[in-house]
Amino acid sequence: MRLLADIVLMPLIAFITGLFLVLMYRRVRAKIERRVGPPFFQPVYDIVKLFAKKTQISHGVMHDLSIVLLLGGYITAEIFLPVPGFKGLAEEGDLLTLIYIMMVPMLGLALGVGSCANPNGSIGISRALTAMLAYDVPLAVAIIGATMTYGTTNLVEIVRIQQEGGMATWGIATMPLLAIGGYLAVHGMFGKEPFEIYIAPAEIATGPMVEMSGKYMGALFIMQCFQLYTIGVLYVTLFLGGGENWPLFLIKVAAVVFISVAVTNVYGRYRTDKVVRWMWKWPTGIALLGLALVMAK
């Protein structure tokens, strides 16, 4: 029974926290541009309006299935992500499984956008996959380093190890270089400004979202909430000691997303190959250095 509660509650909490994160993202952006910014329930209004659209245009069965796969993939990822109070299925599938479950919605979106038969979407997806290859190398190095120091890939175990000695045993304290390299990769994973090569409204008309309208676009907004939440919680679980209690946990996740969002709004957009070169130079370098330190111990 407990598991059933976890399965239903964890995605719901993820969605609500995600809405707060999206609201924070738009408010911070407005404040940086010296604007007032959207009202409190704006993300909810957007999603409800998109779902309440009277005409819904689809480009075939795969276009619909991709949205279903997208939502399903992220809901699964939420269930395998340990949060304070809920263990979900983190025992059954470990960190490696989570990384690959997070690729299922990306593949689903890619297939859906491909079936829209719009080259803007295809270019967007090819850039998104290139960016994924770019930021996943430093992320892999960081994850390998982390699992080597913790000795296990079981997420619940990792959180317990980090909380034994309070702040001193947090991931960021024991392996600062890996944490920094990991954060730069996670910033790329958010897909925001400096690495926002696949939305790129000016060049490829919002890339993958070009043919999405109505409830398809609403599902992508929901995905954005899930994405911000999942990546934030993943980083907190690996390097910031996971969640002891809900308020501290939410502050940590908000901090991770806030720094990334603050950085985002002062940057232009890199070219695709610049993203790949940058990601394979700085974050990978720092992370490899951290890994070398870990291996030396």
Place this chain on the structure above:
Amino acid sequence: MTDKPLKSHVRPPQDTMPGGAGQGCPAPDAQTRSIWRRIMDDFADHCRARSLFVLHYCTGCGAIELPPTITSRFDMERVGITPMVTPRQADILLITGYLSLKTLKRVILSYEQMQGPKYVLGFGSCTINGGMYWNSYATMKRLDQYIPTDLFIAGCMPRPEAVQQVLLKLIEDIDAGRANAWQDYYRNYDFYLGNQQRLFGAGWNTPTDVIGEARHYGYYGPGTEGEHTRLLAEGGGSAARLAHAEYPSTALTGRIKS
């Protein structure tokens, strides 16, 4: 143009006069709505009013009024209006200023690619009665003859305060559930197509299958199909009288299953 102007086909006036009260469109769906549906519709209208995506399609000289409206000085994001790039995702289509015939074709295509409750705002006198290009052979005179328009703003070119006023009026209309001009495009498609054909010839059409959409979503009224759609079906189908090489005749038969 060779054929007789279509004076006889004037439709009943609609809520298009700037600031005019007017009785607006006939009520959207006549069947009595159950409590649950009414609550849902009210909630949906509530959210629709507070979240509008604007297609920043700079058609004429008024486009320069938009950036100040959306950025820090007037900041329409306070009421939930954000610019969006493609017509698929947009709710509002801005016609800022004069429309040459070639631009009108692109505007009609973009309008038909927009989804569900969509609103058109005519900026400036060029969209109302032709403005200072009234006697030009190359510009269209009344926007609401070619695509149903919700609100017009008088002025040549209205300042951001006026744009803000019209957007707030639109939000008020949507909230009250009155902004249903978009259904008129489906219900009286023949009228609009007739006017478009007068300018572009019988072979004119867009890849959007408007009649199919009208049937699918239940907006198929008596005015949807008529003399002009038949004219197009023969003209479009046989491709003999292809008005212009730049777009295909197979478009109306857009019912080819993708």
Place this chain on the structure above:
Amino acid sequence: MSELDFLFAFAAVLIAGVMCCGRDGRAGWAAMAVYGAMLVAVMAAAGKVAGGSIPSALGFSVLGHKIGWRMDGLGWFFSMLTAGAAFFASWYAAGEWGRAQPGMKTQHLLLALNVAAMLLLVNAGDLLSLFIGWELVSWAAFAMMAQKGGPAQPAAMRYMIYALAGAMAVLAGIMIVHAVTGSFAYKDFAAAFGAMSSGMKWLLAGLFAAGFGVKMALMPFHLWQAAAYSETPGASSAFLNAVSARMGLFALILVLVKVMGLSALAGLHVPLIGLSAKGLLMWIAAFTMVIPTFIALMQTDARMLLTWHGIGQGGYMLLGVLVGTGLGTAGGLLHVFNYATYQMALFLAVTAVIHRTGTSDLDRLGGLITRMPWTYVTLLMGIIGLAGLPPMNGFVSKWMIYRSLLDSGSAFLLIFAFVGTLGTILSVYKLIHNIFLGRLRPQHEGVREAPWSMVAPMLALGGIGFVTGWFPGLALNLTDIAQAAMGAPELPHGLGGVATARGSLNMIWVVSILLVAIGFGAIVFYFLGNRRYEVNQLNNYAGGHFLSPQVPYQFSHEFYPGLARVIGPWYRGSIVRAEQGIGTLLDVSGDLWRGIYHLAWTPLYLLAATVIALGWAIMGGM
């Protein structure tokens, strides 16, 4: 008559049957039935082979040495793979595809020959029978590759040169072993190997690794496989892709892991860098994982892309086996099984596309999802398996390999594995996007779905991949038998997967929750919004431009331009130039020799004299 004899008998009967009446239509179905029977026979023998091995009547003795065949756990596992692959290949070829092929009789015959040769190889009792099987497999594969003529001829010839060089290396190894131990039996070789000098160990390990590495297309010897396998006709190339390259892995496991033992290999140290022989082989496997995958990324022909991935996946299997822990070996062997299922499904799907559209060039296809939905589903299941993503079985074996690499602390190998997987994900999306997604070209309007006789085997293979992905325990039971025979440590596993202290995987939960979540996503999508309205592909956003069927509006050529700008210059093809260098070297020396005995007779006599003297010396010395 043991089960092994039944197998050999079935193979012989099949060859004879196809030889005599291979021409009429029902031959395909008959061949399929026989392969099915062989598969059932092998599965039935599972119980007996778990403990020891099944002797076979087939055998002869030469120069006092007893040469015989017997089936142990490892041989059983690979025989099962061969029979299964042959069954699906013949099922595919029996239907309409076979009737559309010119000279289907030769294809059936060569498939039967290949299966027989492979059975002889995997059930070899000792080194000499292993070599006999090895040569037979090389020749049968060559015949199968060269049968289509045209570009297939040079590709097959290139393969034959590599295969012969590999075979000579293996023969030299066997001769040395015979010279040292005086017998061809494995146990004598194993016993004597411990006492050999490190130089001798290096020589033997090098010879066997190089010889078997050629067939498995390990890094330096991988250039022949892509062209050779993609030029073979559809069904047989699917068979070759799924199983034939794994014969090299079988022999590598048999000799290096089972006979020599990984600990002995770990003992041999390369003088300069602190790398052991095992470490060197693991790094070769790591490079074989990454570089062919990124070459596949740049291919524009669907079959070449898949065959390059075949080479890449070989690296994963060898890496898993070489880790040595129970988890690693099980991961490697499971990857052999998983790879066979999804690679065959992928190749059959691409063949179906070629059957319908006539081309497999990624720049001239697109939008076929509306015309060939079932082939699309198969290719989708295949690429999810090839990329190693959760719902399919490819993920389980890759997870086990990662887990074992993590346990053994080799971080940089794991980074190579991750990068290899990412490269696979990028290139498989390009494959499915350029063929099935995007815009349908006018000339493909009339394409129909592939006939059921072709779609059924594809879907069956995809189904196997999904079921073994959902319940990996089924496949792990098969690999346990092979693992026991290999002498690798036992791996405790349940039906859902592996539960170790440092991180566990239970695919039953992972896939079930994924399906539940997809169900929930479907509810959100289908019930919350208004009804969907399907539009045709011309009704698309193009910046206000009007789309027309004549003007192509598709992005598929050079699919990753940003990435190509970064890694483009790294494709210098240094290994290809090295191969050409060796080729010209051989030409020059060949000319030299021809010059010698053409021009003047006296050096010819001198040459004859030396050869005779040399022969007398060797015979005398024996």
Place this chain on the structure above:
Amino acid sequence: MSIPARLNEVLNELPAIQARPAGARRVRVDVAPQGLPALLELLKGRLGFIHLSAISCVDWIEDGQFELVYHVWSHEMKLLVSCHVRIAREPGVYVSVHDIHEPAGFFERDIHEMFGVHFDGAPSMEKFILTSWEGPPPMRKDFNTRKHVEETFEWVDYRPDWLKDIERKGGGIES
């Protein structure tokens, strides 16, 4: 304000030509229709008038003539020479100078579309501005734009019937 000497020499070589300064750096040259290509070639070859910035057309409907004006610039002498040519309005045919100045091809297409003047030997006389226009060339004086607009378009009448009803009941804008 006078015509530079070098230009004067060149102009005197051609028959039936009048030239007078028309501003600080401008010279107006009236030339016979058959003399224009030769003039352009001379100016381009001798004096560096390499830049043909525009060809404009004036419709003298009373005289029944079109006036073609070729604006040619010389960057060395920093001088604009506008060559004026009068051709008969009815056949409306003239020779193309695209071989001397390549941009002339587009200017001639534009004039053909707007005035109906046909240029022999022009690379193409195809429409590229008013692609969906079926009427006569719109810039000619005999084309009545107002009549066309009256026929094709409908106007919003500023005092429609329903507005009059409202005003009768006391509402409306004026009160």
